Amino acid sequence: MTGAIFVLTVMGLLLGLVIGITVKFFGTEPDPKVEKIEALLPNANCGGCGFAGCSDFARALAGGKAEPNQCPSTNTETAAQIAALLGVALGVRQPKVAVVLCGGDNTKAAKAALYNGVNDCRAATLVAGGAKACLRGCLGLGACARACPFKAIEITGASLAVVHADVCTGCGKCVATCPRKLIRLVPTSATLHVLCSSPEKGAAKRKKCSAACIGCQKCVKAAAGAVSMEGALARVNYDHQPSPPGAIAEVCPTHCLQPALLDVTPVPTPAASASEVAHA
Amino acid sequence: MADHEIRLPDPGKLIVSSSPHFADPQTVQKIMLTVILSLVPACLAGIVCFGLRAAGVLVVCCVSCVAVEALAARWLKRPMALRDGSALLTGLLLGMNLSALTPWWICVIGSVLAIGLGKMIYGGLGYNPFNPALVGRVALLIAFPSVMTTWVTPTPGQMLGDAVTTATPLGTLGTLHRWVPDQVMACGGQALSYWDLFTGNLAGCIGETSKVALLAGGLFLIWKKLIRWQVPVCFIGTVAVMTGVAHALAPELRAPPLFHVLTGGVILGAFFMATDMVTSPMTGLGGAIFGVGCGVLTCVIRLWGGYPEGVSFSILFMNALTPMIDQFTAGRPFGARPGKEAAP
Amino acid sequence: MPDPWRFHGGVHPDDGKALSAQGAIRKAPLLEKYLVPLQQHIGAPPKLVVAKKATVRRGQVLAEPGGFVSAAIHSPTSGTVSDITECIGPGGSPIPAVEITSDGQDTADTCLEPIADWENAAPDVLKKRVGEAGIVGMGGAAFPTLVKLSPPLAKPIDTLILNGAECEPCLTADYRLMLEMPDRVVAGARIITRILGVKQTWIAIEANKPDAEACVRQKAEGTGIGVQSLRVRYPQGAEKQLIYALTGRKVPAGGLPMDVGCVVQNVGTAVAIAEAVLDGKPLYERVTTVTGTPVVNPGNWRFRVGTPFRAALTLAGGVKEDPAKMISGGPMMGLTVYSLDVSIVKSTSGILLLGPSEVSQFRSGACLHCGRCVDACPMLLTPATLSVQIENERFDLAEKWNAFDCIECGCCAYVCPAKRPLVQHLRRAKAEIMVRRRAAQAAAKR
Known part of the structure; x- marks a missing residue:
């Protein structure tokens, strides 16, 4: 019994020593800046920034190879925090x-x-x-x-x-x-969407779907530049948003034009x- | 041609799906029922040997396995899959792996462990890494060692006789630690011949004693292509070779190979437990490796281990290795250049 | 002597050919309207060269090849281009189409002259004709034939194989062609032999068509073309398995038949080539099997390209009961179609209807690891493992386990006792991997 305890204790100590030496000689110091940035990022690894996950993006930010506003998934305050951490200006982002x-x-x-x-x-x-x-x-x-x-x-x-x-x-x-x-x-x-993507002719679409854009152009007249026609399909001009959208959406006979939820x-x-x- | 009389397909009733549009008539349910059918001779032999007690154990195991599956499916909100027959097969195999003297409540506990712990917690049929019946049996063996090793002397033809307990030849061999044919080959005061071992006139689990009935069922399954011949052949062959070598080296100590093949669960295990589709490899080569592995482990446990019997443990151990064997034996695609890895 | 080299796996489904095998090929009557899809082949979409309201003659070019891997499309009859619209393609995606309204005259266009002295014509002249006639592989894949007949210099071709295996159950179009026009099959084989300048030419026929084999063998006598009987086993007609069965050569994984010096052509394609050269007739019609237990009069017809399924089924007498599936092609590799307005195209080898009792649906069930699919896979893949990886969306693993070597023959799903949709899983994996590869290439360019 005592022998076993002794052997295990010695083994534990020896292995601990080996790990300690390995870390001492081969270990790398994590960059505290990278760690702080990572903590601010969403860590969902969506890839929206163009890098392979949030850690990769954090390293790129710390190395000055990326902009804080490249991450689409952080809100403006968090992006500002990251910018402050890096000491750079936060660019305009949409x-x-x-x-x-x-x-x-x-x-x-x-x-x-x-x-x-x-x-x-x-x-x-x-x-x-x-x-x-x-x-x-x-x-x-x-x-x-x-x-x-x-x-x-x-x-x-x-x-x-x-x-x-x-x-x-x-x-x-x-x-x-x-x-x-x-x-x-x-x-x-965006306040308004045309919830249809079919370029087919209005009559053909109406047969298949009661919520299709039938190309009646009522919304184009009502929205004054916010909606334009692309063949038989109305398209919202997202740079030019009307408000309030409700009144324009009401003119759509198929309710394909909808205010944003x-x-x-x-x-x-x-x-x-x-x-x-x-x-x- | 009168066009109005011609009937054309109704598009609304058409199904769209991927090819192929023909399917082989084989189904999971048919496979399970065929395996159950192939076990019937061995079950009948067990009942003839051990009386109605054995039938009771089998019935309790089957009923409780099906009940546990139904309850677990309801509780876990999974689709009810009783019709595939897999729970019934697990119940039957569990019962066949028990002594005829097993009390009913131990059978029920075994069923809960087999279906619950062995199958349903992994996601049901197809996801279980281990053979559920063996999970149940081994768990019972560890939890109730004395009940699980109390055997009854066979009384062929007597359905309601008194139970006379006795030891199995393997059990005697395990206690003696040496090969004394007169003592090992005895059962309830009578001397056993190899013919008795073959036909099933010896103590043991309900379903493992009659080798002739098991062989009939096993060969039927091989003929039906539901099990790979490589598994039983390699399993039994390895046991025979290894115990043969051991016997040749120490005839005083080790039993001859025929004894090892014909006692315990080697035949039942090799044909019906090690060949379980879900938990054994998918290729012939994989099956051969699996069979050899089971044989080696069975011999190691029997010759040098603490348990007299090792079939269940060896199969469970090899079940754990199945994914690795599958990966190792996956074929190289047709036309792949030599040297290209078959699978990562 | 059956094929000397046996491929691994395969299945033996009920062949169902008796339904449509008996009657001779009939000529489909002229329709009022044809809807000709403008993408009938693998490769670049062709360029439309006619305008709306234009008058066209039978065989006139409607669209020219849009690239090297592309093919021309010809008008099925004479009349006017009444509309330029879109139709549902065989894969279910919308593709542009030309509607031709017949003038009832069926006047032939005469820009392609018959090459009477083809036996002495230069191979390039013959090859040019294959391109002009818009010929594509008629076995189902619809790969432009001209491309197959133009192998790069680095890949010398020594063997031509005409595929008359017709291993797909239910289809009998190639069988009837070999039985009724063996001279054209052999002529086509000789033309392709001349174009490629190959040493050996085989016509391979599955052993379940001894009468067709005898007809072709008789016509092939003295031409140096070999006729080989093959074991009846699906997918015997799959390119790689066929080459292996005849020559023992294995097309490398991810490679093409030309990598082992072979070219494989369907017998239907050979007949089309013979007609293009001997009659100066572009590919605007083909023989298609209309069959299935719900069909009143199953059989084979010579349909113009652009014939809607509705017209084809009407010609076959309609249906006795409402079918549960309508398939373009055969039961093992065909595509389900749900609209009667889908047109017959150059690669439509059959229209197959299946009754409700014949259709076995795919189910969501776990894989049992029974390994039947591993035994059946002629490409020696592990469909069981692949399908689980794909269900878990691990397309990276599926790629490593050689998903791209799958030929989608359907053997795995055919034998699966759990009725798992294995082929669809594999097709999904290939599509997903391609999407990821394209995204990675785009990212690398940025």
């Missing part, structure tokens, strides 16, 4: 927010067929483009919601992706995920996993 430019949920957009397959948007587009009649509509299978590091995207009960603007940091990770390219980064000041509730349910299979 905070952005993501928006899904489709309003055709299950209750509005028609289904052309039944889908049986992996619960993922890109997987569905590889199979006859999913089963939605509109080939430019949100598939609602949650690829963007799964990709969002901040859990800011909700898939509604009617299978439509909706960005919660109060949680979204504008990192842009979802933009690259959507196989139908329906997500756009817009200034947080600001007071949204936290995301209730997580998106379905990609290991689930939709059964027809």
